[in-house]
Amino acid sequence: MSVAAASTRARSAILSRLRAAAPVALPAPDVAAHYASADVPPQSVLRERFIAQARGWRAEVIETDADAWPSVLADVLAAKGVRRLMAGRYTAIADALIACELGAALDWYDAPIETLKPVLFDTVDAGITTTLGGIAETGSLVLWPDANEPRTLSLLPPLHIAVLREDALHPTLHAVMSQQDWASGLPTNALLVTGPSKTADIQRLLVYGAHGPRELVILLLRTEPTA
Amino acid sequence: MSAVRPAADPEAFKDNARLVLADPVLRRGFRGAMDYLADKRAAQFPDHDAFEQLRGLGEHIRKRALSQLPALLEQLESALQARGVQVHWAEDAADANRIFLDIARRHDASMMVKGKSMVSEEIELNHRMQEHGVSCIETDMGEYILQLDGDRPSHIIMPAIHKTKEDVAAIFAEHIPGAGYTEDVDQLIAIGRAALRDKFRQARIGVSGVNFMVAETGSLVLVENEGNGRLSTTVPDVHIAITGIEKVVEKLEHVPPLFTLLTRSATGQAVTTYLNIISGPRRDGEKDGPREVHLVLLDNGRSQAFAEEHFRATLQCIRCGACMNHCPVYARIGGLSYGTTYPGPIGAIISPHLLGLASTRDLPTASSLCGACGDVCPVGIPIPDLLMRLREAGRHRTPAMQQREALKGQGSVRSIREVFAWKAWRMLYANAGRYRLFAWIASRLRGLTPTRQGGWTRSRTPLIPAPRSLRERLRSARATQRDAGEE
Numbered sequence: 122m123s124v125a126a127a128s129t130r131a132r133s134a135i136l137s138r139l140r141a142a143a144p145v146a147l148p149a150p151d152v153a154a155h156y157a158s159a160d161v162p163p164q165s166v167l168r169e170r171f172i173a174q175a176r177g178w179r180a181e182v183i184e185t186d187a188d189a190w191p192s193v194l195a196d197v198l199a200a201k202g203v204r205r206l207m208a209g210r211y212t213a214i215a216d217a218l219i220a221c222e223l224g225a226a227l228d229w230y231d232a233p234i235e236t237l238k239p240v241l242f243d244t245v246d247a248g249i250t251t252t253l254g255g256i257a258e259t260g261s262l263v264l265w266p267d268a269n270e271p272r273t274l275s276l277l278p279p280l281h282i283a284v285l286r287e288d289a290l291h292p293t294l295h296a297v298m299s300q301q302d303w304a305s306g307l308p309t310n311a312l313l314v315t316g317p318s319k320t321a322d323i324q325r326l327l328v329y330g331a332h333g334p335r336e337l338v339i340l341l342l343r344t345e346p347t348a
Numbered sequence: 349m350s351a352v353r354p355a356a357d358p359e360a361f362k363d364n365a366r367l368v369l370a371d372p373v374l375r376r377g378f379r380g381a382m383d384y385l386a387d388k389r390a391a392q393f394p395d396h397d398a399f400e401q402l403r404g405l406g407e408h409i410r411k412r413a414l415s416q417l418p419a420l421l422e423q424l425e426s427a428l429q430a431r432g433v434q435v436h437w438a439e440d441a442a443d444a445n446r447i448f449l450d451i452a453r454r455h456d457a458s459m460m461v462k463g464k465s466m467v468s469e470e471i472e473l474n475h476r477m478q479e480h481g482v483s484c485i486e487t488d489m490g491e492y493i494l495q496l497d498g499d500r501p502s503h504i505i506m507p508a509i510h511k512t513k514e515d516v517a518a519i520f521a522e523h524i525p526g527a528g529y530t531e532d533v534d535q536l537i538a539i540g541r542a543a544l545r546d547k548f549r550q551a552r553i554g555v556s557g558v559n560f561m562v563a564e565t566g567s568l569v570l571v572e573n574e575g576n577g578r579l580s581t582t583v584p585d586v587h588i589a590i591t592g593i594e595k596v597v598e599k600l601e602h603v604p605p606l607f608t609l610l611t612r613s614a615t616g617q618a619v620t621t622y623l624n625i626i627s628g629p630r631r632d633g634e635k636d637g638p639r640e641v642h643l644v645l646l647d648n649g650r651s652q653a654f655a656e657e658h659f660r661a662t663l664q665c666i667r668c669g670a671c672m673n674h675c676p677v678y679a680r681i682g683g684l685s686y687g688t689t690y691p692g693p694i695g696a697i698i699s700p701h702l703l704g705l706a707s708t709r710d711l712p713t714a715s716s717l718c719g720a721c722g723d724v725c726p727v728g729i730p731i732p733d734l735l736m737r738l739r740e741a742g743r744h745r746t747p748a749m750q751q752r753e754a755l756k757g758q759g760s761v762r763s764i765r766e767v768f769a770w771k772a773w774r775m776l777y778a779n780a781g782r783y784r785l786f787a788w789i790a791s792r793l794r795g796l797t798p799t800r801q802g803g804w805t806r807s808r809t810p811l812i813p814a815p816r817s818l819r820e821r822l823r824s825a826r827a828t829q830r831d832a833g834e835e
Contacts, residue, residue, distance in 0.1 A: 124436075124450040131647070132437035135593060138651040139418040142752075144660070147415040150408040152601045155401070178621075234583065234636035242549055259619040268633040272582045276575060294623075295604040304600040307565050309431075309630065309637055310582070313623035318575035320537060321615075322490035322506065324513045325384055328537040331489060332544065333575025333621070 156295045164344070167257040167290045172341070174260025178316030179329055180337040186346045190284065191221035194249070197338055198225045201280060203246040209270035212251050214284055230274050241273060247280035248334075254289040254297050256313070262339065263297060264312040272310050281317070281334040286342045354684040356500060358699060361710040364685040374510055378682045381509045385673040388616025389724070406609045407728035409602045410664035417654065420563040420596045421645070427566025431628035433641045440648050441471035447644050448473060448555075448588060452482045455586055457552040461544075463570070463577035464488035465557025466504055466667060467590050467646055470689045470702065473555070484555065485547050487576040489540050496523040502683030504690060505614045505669040510682060544576070554580035554638065558591035559666070560606060561643075564599045568643065570624040571610060573617075578624055587629075587638040593645050594654075594663035606666055609726035613668040649702040649756070656751045658737055662697050664727045669694075671721035671731060677714050686711060693721035697734040705742050705757030712738040787817040 122130075162170070172182045185193040198206060207228040208218055218227060228245060230237065250270055254263040262283050266272040275281045291297035294313065298304075303311065318333030329335060354364035368374050393399040413420060425435045438444035452460065460477065462468060462484055474484040474495070486495040490508035494501060497519045501507030508516075513531050520539055521529040527539045556577055560569040568589050570577045581587045597603065611617045630637035653659045672678040672692025683691035688699040688708065696711040712735045715721075721731040740748065742761030747754045776786045790813040797812045804811065816824075 124446055127443060128436045128438070128447065131439040131443055134439060135437060135645075135647045135651055136418050136421065138647075139421075139593075139654055142651075142655045142660075144415045144417065144654075147408075147412045149598070150405060150412055150602070152405065152409070152599075152605065155405050155605065174618075178619075230635060232635065237635075238549060242545065261619055261623075268631075268635065271634065271636040272578070273636045276578050276582065293604070294607070295601060298601060298604065304565055307567060307600075307625060307627045309626070309628045309634065311625040311627070312578075313619075315619045315621050318573065318621050320489045320574045322488070322493070322508055322574075323511070323516050323533050323536055325381060325506070325509075326513070326533045328534055330541070331537060331574035331576070332487065332541060332548075332579055 152295065153299070156293060161292055161296075162257075164287065164290070167292060168287055168341070168343075170257040171255050171260055171290055174257065175255075175316070175339060176260070178260055179319075180260065180316045180339050182339045182341055184341050184343055186343045187286075188346065190340050190342055191217045191223075193340060194282065195222060195224050197282065197340075198223060198247070201247070201336070201338075203280065205245050205247075206282075207240070207245045207248045207274060207278060209250070209274060211269045214249065214251055218249070230271050234271065234273060241277045245278045247282055248274040248276075248278040249282040249284065250275050252283050252285045252289065254291055254301070255285050256292075256294055256297060257290055258293045259315055261294070261313045261315040264314055265308055266310050266312070267308055272312075275312070275314065276333050279330070279334055280336045280338065281314075282338045282340065283314070284340045284342065287344045353499070354682075354687065356687055358687040358703065358708045358711060360687055361685060361714065364687055365681040365714075368682050368685050369680060373512075374682055375680065377510055377512065378679055381503075381506065382673050382679040385506075385616065385669075389613055389670060389673065390616075392612035392616050392618060402605060402609060403726055403728055405605050406666075406726055407664065409597060409606060410666070410727045411661075413597045413602075414594065414654070414660055414663055416598070417594070417596070420598060421593060424561055424563040424566065424596050427563060428628075428643060429566075431566045432631075433566065433568075433628055433643055436642060436644045438644055438646045438648070440646075441476075444471045444590060444644050444646050444648075445473065445476040447642075448477065448590075449480055449482070451586065451588060451640075451642060452477070452480075452553060455552050457586075458482055459547070459551050460484045460553040460555050460588075461487050461547050461551040461576075461580050461584065462491075463554070463556040463572070463580040464491055464507070465555065465590060466689060467557055467592055468555060469501065470648065471590070471646065473590075485544070485551070487544050487547065487580060489537060489574060489576075492540055492544065493519055496520070500684060502691065503669060503672065504667055504683075510684065548579045548583050551584045553586045553588060554582075554584035556581050556587065556589050558589050558595055558643075559610065560603055561591065561596045562598075562600050562603065563596055565627060567600065567625050567627040568641075569603055569607075570626070571607065571620050571622070572624070573621045575622065578622055581624065581626060582637055585638055586640045586642070587626075588642045588644065589626075590644040590646060592650055592663075593647055594650055594665075606727075610666050610668050613670040613724065613726040652756060653698070653701040655753060658750060659701070659734065659755075661729050662694075662701065662734060664729050665694055665698070666727055667694075668726055670724045670726065674720040674724050676716060676718060676720070681714070686714070693731045693735070694729075697729075697731060697738060700738050700741075700755065700757065703756075704760075705738070705755055706760040707757070709742050709757070709761045712736075712742070784819065787813075787819065791815055791817055791820070 253265040320331035678692040745759035
């Protein structure tokens, strides 16, 4: 029997066994009500909560604004010794990256990974991405990779820099999911990122930089100019 | 390094447990790790009422999903197919391995990189692929250490919990070319990272497990800290996910409560580094992501647990491992003693469905029924109750009233000696005359009581009848009182 035929046969056998048990459908849980009881805090509280949580997970959070962030980025790159930064073309931050003095070479992620593997694995020091939002409760970033901003841009380089607008902060994962209506339009890969990658697999000792980025820097763009 | 290697066989459970109990290094390791995880979890749930509320929601979500499981699986399948994911069904381990091998052959792949997946352990994917010349590389740091050493995971969340950093230093120095001996944990992780980066770069196929499947959106949700799960599901040309049929939930909004229950119960973290929601292969114009995504849905005994309402609760499990972290038996004998993929209390209630009661008959007895596992379970599985039901199912050939069919291995623990012993006990204790006669004889013949009484005297003093039964002593006490009163 071919593998496909075996799968089809297994499918009908499994489903008919499950149906034979004749489970009685229970009422749907009211997830929204569970989260509705929590009051929505003002912007400043969300911001402070996000910063504290993100730092708790060893992310560096730098408060800046929509005009000043490229020069702040240049400082970060200099401080971390980044020589090659990679970014996605045609993103909301691309023009600003082109316009400013980064002090590092800028690589575009504009070819398939198959071509770019040597660059991504060996030479790029940092990847910069936009974010779709932030979650104050846990200090998490929402990443929404697409054709312009591939998945591995936030994964393979040892340093991940994320640009987050303050007005994209939400209190909880449930809140951001419902407000942005994720259920009706998920990308091929949606991500929550909280701090740099880590492991405690050897004797419970926490080490940052397991397989993903060793460092995460969040440029938090304040709604009000930071002066 | 501890030389103790318990056998990967649940029938060897008692011998395995004895082996581990005699190893102070292993025992200290487990005790320390379990206390650490229990404390971290407790810190995440400071408010008992809030925990109960969240757990009630988690339980409701899982119960609701199971209550419409066949329909949800069909909905999931169509949603995934609409997004370009290929769905395969497997009755058992052999089916699942054939599917993996078929995909590997079509892509001419000789190597797979694998993120952590307990279901892949369940089907012994690594060994089966190796038999056909396909190497399957573990990329979770803990699993990688174990694979290099030819060892098995002892905990579902912290697989290498039984290894010390000195163990890991020796394993890396021996097996990774160019790695010197170091006990510095940062350096050890850096060595592992570098060694595995090459594998991620070369592998054509990436394998992963799944934490939740969402029927509504056709999504596979993965929870992890290391980033190896993201790499395995993103860099290779082909991603194959494997999971049990029970892991489906109805809606995307059902994920946040389960996600927070999972991470807080498992490692005491409010959140993990990554929540990875995969809904299809690379689309036109996208520059990375696998070109093919496959999902293997495995039954392997789960539909037996599903068939009966009480046992169905077993399938609510979200694999957090909190029940093992809080189990006084697990903390002493460790995960390897169980000889099964899933150890601890959850292993004791799921393994009999996967493997049959005959080989797993000792596992449901590996519990003092203290109830800690049930208290901490984030989705409200009544584990102690299910342990009792499995003990009974092992002892009775005919299924209990609610059970439609006999379990695999139903009645296999039944022994004529035990049946006879209980019959004799009932005969003596249900009739006052017979009991009196028995008590009188037993107390008179107490000198003949054997000092070796099987398992009882292995760690206890022998049972010897009292010189006079309570009844006799009461009678003589009353007689003395009466005499005193008459004087």
